[in-house]
Amino acid sequence: MKVILIADVESIGKRGETKEVKEGFARNYLFPRRFAVEATPANLKEWEQKKQTLKRKEDEARAKAESLAGSLQGISCVIPVKVGEEDRLFGSVTSQNISDALSRSGFDISKKDIELDAPIKTLGVHEVPVRLHHNVIVNIKVEVVRE
Secondary structure (H helix, E strand, C coil), X not given: XXXXXXXXXXXXXXXXXXXXXXXXXXXXXXXXXXXXXXXXXXXXXXXXXXXXXXXXXXXXXXXXXXXXXXXXXCCEEEEEECECHHHCECCCECHHHHHHHHHHCCCCCCHHHECCCCCECCCEEEEEEEEEECCEEEEEEEEEEEC
């Protein structure tokens, strides 16, 4: 059975592709979860129109992310934290702390967009990647200082 994927399905393909799948898989998994629709001539025509709209929106989002990346380039946010003996932090600096510091600087960045491998537990300057779009990543400097 031919289907049009309307969402990315890891084992099958990406959104917008037309794939040949088994009928049971399509009817029991893809259709109920709204991952795909049957590839009829009407659905193909509708999907082509929708694809153009999605491409335009994707291009606008990418352009917006690239302009934001340009303004974030070279930005440094300072996060004051309480420290104990031997400059050990009480707690750690998380992506939420970085997001709050960026919002105080005027940038609206979600904590989900900040790709922090592990919470920061030391004083100093740290490079933190921020994913603004699935192809646009910018590194910002986070300076953790004594409060």
